[in-house]
Amino acid sequence: MNYESLYELAKTWTKEAGENLRKSVQETIEVEFKTSASDLVTKKDREIEQYYATKINQHYPDHFILGEEGTVQNQEYNFAEEKVWVIDPIDGTTNFVNQKMNFAISVAFYDKGEPVMGIIYDPIKDELFHALKGKGTYLNDEKISPLQEVTMAEAMISVNSLWTIPNEKVDEKKLYPIIENARGVRYIGSAALEIAWIAVGRIDAYIDFRLSPWDIGAGIILIKELGGEATTLMGNEINMTNTSTTLFSRPGLASEIRQYFN
Incomplete structure (x- = not known):
């Protein structure tokens, strides 16, 4: 399949989702608790995950989705054999609620268990970290140099x-x-x-x-x-x-x- 076009689409979707979150920090955020007072979920977590699910189903109906909020359910698949999107709509939900910063959208695509592309977007700083297999890692449009050793x-x-x-x-x-x-x-x-x-x-x-x-x-x-x-x-x-x-x-x-x- 054409990974390049998938990668470009995912970046576009993520910028759109990030704009949604950037605007929402100025609004009242509805909070629910999952397992404890420190394990939060918001309406926006579910909304953003559903946004991705809709886009993926439109463009890649044979792909599967592994998301934190479980928006897409009743899927049976073998991760090592299928094409799977791995999504955290708001990584750092407590920061999103309390700080209005230091949170990110995380989106990855795996083909038969192997990572193909990954995107981490900080919508407040407008920093889009992204990588496509074999093409290096970027911050926005600037390619990042290979990591050097430190003690x-x-x-x-x-x-x-x-x-x-x-x-x-x-x-x-x-x-x-x-x-x-x-x-x-x-x-x-x-x-x-x-x-x-x-x-x-x-x-x-x-x-x-x-x-x-x-x-x-x-x-x-x-x-x-x-x-x-x-x-x-x-x-x-x-x-x-x-x-x-x-x-x-x-x-x-x-x-x-x-x-x-x-």
């Missing part, structure tokens, strides 16, 4: 502060040496943006222990096209059908980080 002492690391206190997922003490040895530790609150920021050098690595496919679907190809690493914490390929640990980083830095978890 832990030079690195800005992003990690969710929830993992630095006692929890059921990871021994928080394993993070202490990273926090102590890195140049700095930050947390934005949007996995997609944190990955996109690695692409342009604002941070150097992003660690998480429980991310879903739609959080990272676009980020994987953005970083791989720049020669960076996008794996589980153990260095394995990320499972795009389930939640998993994740490590995105500049080349070389990942091995330094992994030594604390092995």
Whole structure:
């Protein structure tokens, strides 16, 4: 199939969806809670996901959609055998509600389990990070240079502060040496943006222990096209059908980080 035309369409749709969100931050945002007071969903999450579903069904009726909000249901397919769009309509919904910034749209396309294209759009800053397999990664119209190696002492690391206190997922003490040895530790609150920021050098690595496919679907190809690493914490390929640990980083830095978890 023609991936170039699919890529161009996806960028156009994402800019349109972003304009919708940019206008909506000035309005009253209707909020619902999914699993807890910190797990939010808004009317806009569902509206944007439905927007993509409508566009995809019009242009590519044989494709499948994996979205955070479950707008498209009753689909039965094998991710490794089909053409699948992976969509997070608002990654960083809490930021969208509270800060009116630091959120993003994340859209990716996978063909038989392989990432073909990815888009992460920050509508407030009008920053469109995008990549097509074999063509490199761009910020708006400017091609981004391949990622260079840095040491832990030079690195800005992003990690969710929830993992630095006692929890059921990871021994928080394993993070202490990273926090102590890195140049700095930050947390934005949007996995997609944190990955996109690695692409342009604002941070150097992003660690998480429980991310879903739609959080990272676009980020994987953005970083791989720049020669960076996008794996589980153990260095394995990320499972795009389930939640998993994740490590995105500049080349070389990942091995330094992994030594604390092995």
